[in-house]
Amino acid sequence: MTEPLATPRSHDDAVDGDPTGELPLLARLNRRGFRLVMVMDVVVLYGIAVGTMLVRDGFTWRNYPVPLYLTSFAFVTLLFVATLYFGGLYEREPRLGAPSVLPRAARQTLAAGSTFALLTLVLTPIANELGLTTQRALPIPIINLVVLIVLGAMATATNRRVASMVRTRREGPPKVVVVGDAAELEVARQHLAEDAERVRVVAELTDPSRTVEEVLRTEATDVVLLAREHLDPLYPDVVEALDRAGITVLLRVTARETMFGLERVREVGGLPFVLLRSQTIPVSRARFKRxxxxxxxTVAAPVWLLVLGAVAVHQLIVVGRPLLYWQERVGVAGRPFRMVKFRTMVLDAEAVGGAQLAEREDPRVIPACRWVRATRMDELPQLWNVLRGEMSLVGPRPERPELTAAFERSIPGYARRHELPPGLTGLAQIHGRYHTDAEYKLGYDLQYLVNWSPVLDLEILFRTAWVVIARRI
Structure with missing residues (x-):
């Protein structure tokens, strides 16, 4: 039933399904992550940098040559655009109930401006030492930078507002299928009627199982669920199929759901909703994670190379050859890869019984290697997998294909943990143990995917180091 939804139809990303391959240049660039609003941002941000200088100093710029100023303006503009990209502001956002962009844009421009100031502090003494300049390496007055942060946030938010208006004029307002019981539909009908210019209701359903049928019939762009009970028949397969097809799914927030600590609530016709995504992390942030x-x-190479070498010598002495153990695991998007680790079990440990999860006091473990497993030093060779891009420093731990298949059959939504490359360590590892139940670990893994940030990764890495030290002691 969900297969016809595999190709998007009404969104800009629908070009992905073009069977001829003869797409316009802009459409091909769009498929690769390029957005026309990027050009708009570059022009506006550079214009603000130059315009502020002209307003303050006219055409006679002080202290530095004009070409050096212009080069600095170009650098800071690219830094701002890169920050906006990694901050997710170039991702294709659903239009229905879209929140204000200005708060997010302000956070990103503030981060970009702070990064630029820090880079100036670092690069200036280096440039002075090399004799390239006797003053600042990237000459932008502080007042100009503050103006760029403030006006840049307003300008980028305005650019997205303009882009949204153009898209709505081209495609029309979102076409919505509303799912709920009779009483819920009556209330929603009254609210959505007040927002008719921004929302067009094309179908009302009391039976959630007909959702896909109505989406196909009406060519809807969005599905609105008025109660959590209507989500149960659709999760996870139908929601994932709708998401792959570019169909937005929103769930109305009730007093019960507010107890979950929900963030980023959207407003449609005066009703609160949360956006349901089968993909919890956008492409831009996945690239930033890499x-x-x-x-x-790179920064920690002297430390981890030394530790890796010391553990390798220990293992070679107490275990002998083969030193390393290669095993097929399930990686990002469910693709298999060969994961490497120090061998800590006897040879042919799975000759009897086949694939099985490790236990607290696993009899297959070589006694002299128990501390290596307890401190997870046996995982250090997986830094090779991280360098290859098959794994990440932090993420859900990779499982065997046989075990993954069994978990996916018994635990709804288990496949969502494969949205990111598996990790050397993860939220489940600092809270759980080898024997922690797979469904409990999945809760940690999905919590990590939804809340990922570089700060969270650093916190997990430091806490992993503490776990290692505490267990060794």
């Missing part, structure tokens, strides 16, 4: 991994590995 950038974060590479940066941390």
């Amino acid at each position: 950038f974060f991994d590479v940066t941390v590995l």
Whole structure:
């Protein structure tokens, strides 16, 4: 029933399903993450930087050559755009109930401005030492930078407002299928009628099982669920199919749901809703996570190379060869890969019984290697998998294909943990143990996916280090 939804139809991303391959240049760039609003942001941000200088100093700019100023303006503009990208402001957002962009834009421009100021402090002494300049390496007056942060946030929010208006004019307002019982539909009908210019209701359902049928019939762009009970028949398969097709799914928030500590509530016709996503992290943030991994590995290389070498010598002495153990695991998007670790079990440990989860006092573990497993030093060779992009420093731990298949059959939504590359450590690892139930670990994994940030990754890495030290002692 969900297969016809595999190709988007009404959103800009519908070009992904073009069977001819003969797409316009802009459509092809769009598929690769390029947005026309990026060009708008570059022009406006650079214009603000130059315009502020002209307002303050006219055409006679003090202290530095004009080409150096212009180069600095170009650098800060690219830094701002990169920050907006990694902050998710170039992701294709659903239009229905879209929250204000200004608060997010303000946070991103403030982060970009702070990063630029920090880079100036770092690069200036280096440039002075090299004899390239005797003053600031990136000359932008502080007042100009503050103006760029404030006006840049307003300008980028305005650009997205303009882009949304153009999209609505081209496609019309969102076409909505509303799902609820008779009383809920009556209340929703009254509220949505007041918002008719922004929302067009194309179908009302009391039977959630007919959702896909009505979406196909009406070519709807959005589905609104008026109570959590209507989500149960749709989760996870139908919700995932709708999400892949570019169909937005919203769930109305009641007093009960507010106890879950929900954030980013959307408003449609005066009613509160939360956006349901089968994909919990946008592409831009996934790429930023990869950038974060590479940066941390590079900076910490002297430490982890030393520890890795010491553990390798210990293992070679007490275990012998083979030193490493390669095993197929399930990675991002369910793709298999070969994970490596130090061997800590006897040879042919699974000759009897096949694939099985590790236990607290696993008899297959070589006694001299118990501390290696307890401190998780046996996982250190997986830094090779991280460098290859098959794994991440932090994320859901990878499982065997046989075990993953069994979990997916018995635990609804288990496949969602494969949205990101599996991790060397994770939220489930600092709270759980080897023997922690898979469904409990899934709760930690999904919580991590929804709340991911570089700060959270750093917190998990530091807490993992503490767990390692505490267990060793």
